[in-house]
Amino acid sequence: MPDWLVLVLAMLAAVAVVVIITLVRDKRAAEDEDPSETPDVIEYMTMWIGVIYAIVLGLAVAGVWEARSAAQDHVQAEAQALHEIYERVRVYPPDTRDRIRADVDAYAAQVVDKEWKEMADHGRLSRRGADLLAQIRQDVTDYEPKTDFQAQAYQPLVDQVAALDQARSARADSTGATMPNVVWIGLLAGAAITIGMVFALQIRRSRRELILAGLFSATITFMLFLIWDFDEPYSRGITATAQPFLNLFPHIKG
Numbered sequence: 001m002p003d004w005l006v007l008v009l010a011m012l013a014a015v016a017v018v019v020i021i022t023l024v025r026d027k028r029a030a031e032d033e034d035p036s037e038t039p040d041v042i043e044y045m046t047m048w049i050g051v052i053y054a055i056v057l058g059l060a061v062a063g064v065w066e067a068r069s070a071a072q073d074h075v076q077a078e079a080q081a082l083h084e085i086y087e088r089v090r091v092y093p094p095d096t097r098d099r100i101r102a103d104v105d106a107y108a109a110q111v112v113d114k115e116w117k118e119m120a121d122h123g124r125l126s127r128r129g130a131d132l133l134a135q136i137r138q139d140v141t142d143y144e145p146k147t148d149f150q151a152q153a154y155q156p157l158v159d160q161v162a163a164l165d166q167a168r169s170a171r172a173d174s175t176g177a178t179m180p181n182v183v184w185i186g187l188l189a190g191a192a193i194t195i196g197m198v199f200a201l202q203i204r205r206s207r208r209e210l211i212l213a214g215l216f217s218a219t220i221t222f223m224l225f226l227i228w229d230f231d232e233p234y235s236r237g238i239t240a241t242a243q244p245f246l247n248l249f250p251h252i253k254g
Contacts, residue, residue, distance in 0.1 A: 007225045014221040015214040018195065046197040053194045057223045060187060064178050064230035071174040071233035072240040078167035079244035082108060084160045085136065086249075091153045092143065100139045107132040108249045112242045119234045125172050133168060137161050174240075177231050187227065191220050 086104045089097045107129065115126045140161050145151035179187075195217050233240045245252070 007222065007229075010225055011218040011221045014195075014217040018198070018213045018217045019210055049194055049197055053190045056187070056190060057220075057227075060179065060183070060227045061223065061230075064227050067174065067178040068230050068233040068238065068240060071171070074167050074170040074174055075240055075242065076244045078111075078164060078171060079108075079248050081160045081164040081167055082245075083248040085140065085157060085164065088153055088157050088160065089140075091150055093146075096139070096143055100136065103132060103136045103139055105249065105252060107136060108245050109252045112245050112252060116234070116242050119175050120239075123175050123232075123235070125168070125175070129168070133165060137165070174233055178233070179227065179231050187224060191224060194220065 082104055086101055089100045092100070110126065110129050110132055115129045118124060118126045140157050143154070145154050198213050198216065229236060230238065
């Protein structure tokens with residue numbers, strides 16, 4: 001089911017619940033009930049609950065968006081380190097240079113063609129990708145420089161392999177969900193309490209009140225959906241992409 005359809009259905013469901021509860025409550029209300037008699041303390045509490053929950057929602061949205069941006073930064077760093085290895089080995093003998101570049105191409109193709117789907121479907125990196133990285137490290141570190149020029153290029157190449165490994169590990173750490181389950185419990189409970197306080201104000205079935213209550217619940221639903229959509233940077237919503245690999249290695253299959 002497309003994400004946009006999930007969002008529309010969730011928002012419609014939230015509005016429908018508010019309307020149904022309001023209508024049922026209105027039919028069961030006593031004839032002499034006066035909505036204007038809502039105690040001031042309830043209005044004060046409702047205001048503060050709404051403000052606090054809005055702050056929590058804002059922080060949650062900022063957190064998942066930052067995690068998504070960090071995930072994309074990890075991909076960029078990994079692709080850049082791989083590209084530096086590819087370019088810096090030009091000073092090595094042709095057989096060594098071609099072997100390392102072939103391993104680099106194989107790693108980039110593995111990430112783009114297979115590993116990305118593995119992350120999206122199963123939330124983990126592939127074993128083949130780790131093996132290809134180990135092969136790149138072995139090729140780079142096992143070479144013995146024959147000239148001063150090659151010796152000067154050796155250590156930067158080793159550093160780029162370490163940067164590649166670090167970026168890959170960071171990408172692995174960003175694969176899962178950003179928000180812990182306990183935070184989701186708090187967000188959902190807070191939504192129920194915040195919307196429930198609307199009924200504590202004795203909302204009636206006037207068109208204006210129903211529209212405002214429906215928009216209020218739909219907005220909260222949209223914010224929760226936005227957090228859920230950004231929660232897994234590589235799996236759903238506006239995800240981090242493998243485009244940096246395609247930009248730096250246009251010759252591999254995308």
